[in-house]
């Protein structure tokens with residue numbers, strides 16, 4: 001890839017996690033200066049920054065909290081003059097299955113806060129920065145999920161939060177960002193199952209994986225790098241300068257969910 005990112009600064013939320021780390025490596029390889037966000041795992045983000053040997057800094061915030069999301073940008077902008085692109089990647093998935101009729105309001109709120117409110121607060125702080133420091137181009141890449149595209153039984157909290165991000169935020173913000181940066185772009189990557197700490201416990205369940213592979217043309221789990229490549233592509237004006245509002249599944253050709261196995265009549 002020649003993404004031509006060498007003059008640009010990119011903030012990655014959730015850079016301490018699996019997809020975030022791979023994205024940081026991918027962006028660093030293209031020359032970007034990085035602001036690596038973490039929540040609990042500061043050490044992982046610090047080690048990452050050291051290992052990629054790229055210019056950058058680590059910022060820490062619980063992105064469910066308005067004051068912390070705003071402070072994250074203030075902390076970053078104390079060290080870098082501007083942020084050119086934002087990767088909205090932080091999120092959670094509560095692995096224990098919970099059909100909606102048994103789901104607690106506490107779980108619903110926990111997921112919506114961590115996956116959707118955090119994205120709202122992060123995007124809002126970035127758009128305010130664009131308003132304060134006008135420029136021609138800017139990019140936001142949101143990390144959604146195939147749960148937004150196909151739903152996810154027993155995880156309706158996650159599917160609903162990601163659908164808000166994939167459809168509500170991506171398709172609205174692509175039309176708002178151009179008022180602040182005329183060539184600004186907003187796109188969304190929707191990973192399917194990806195080999196990261198979030199998915200690894202579930203990936204050990206062979207039958208569950210067979211159900212996933214039953215509707216996936218490529219019959220495999222993504223590596224974090226495969227997801228990161230799509231994020232780097234969409235963040236780059238040189239490569240994706242005329243792409244905005246795109247919702248890009250990175251899911252091996254997944255078509256949906258296997259609902260009933262052969263023996264479930």
Ligand SMILES: NC(=O)c1ccc[n+]([C@@H]2O[C@H](COP(=O)([O-])OP(=O)(O)OC[C@H]3O[C@@H](n4cnc5c(N)ncnc54)[C@H](OP(=O)(O)O)[C@@H]3O)[C@@H](O)[C@H]2O)c1
Nearest residue numbers: 014016017018019039040041063090091193194196198199
């Ligand atoms: N792995 C998959 O199969 C898969 C599939 C579809 C979509 N996704 C999406 O991809 C994104 C990255 O997931 P991943 O697989 O890389 O998971 P991961 O390894 O668990 O990383 C999650 C990241 O989100 C951060 N985070 C969690 N809660 C936060 C909060 N309240 N405030 C700020 N940051 C918070 C974590 O920070 P700390 O670790 O520092 O606490 C971590 O950096 C998520 O949005 C996820 O929904 C993943």
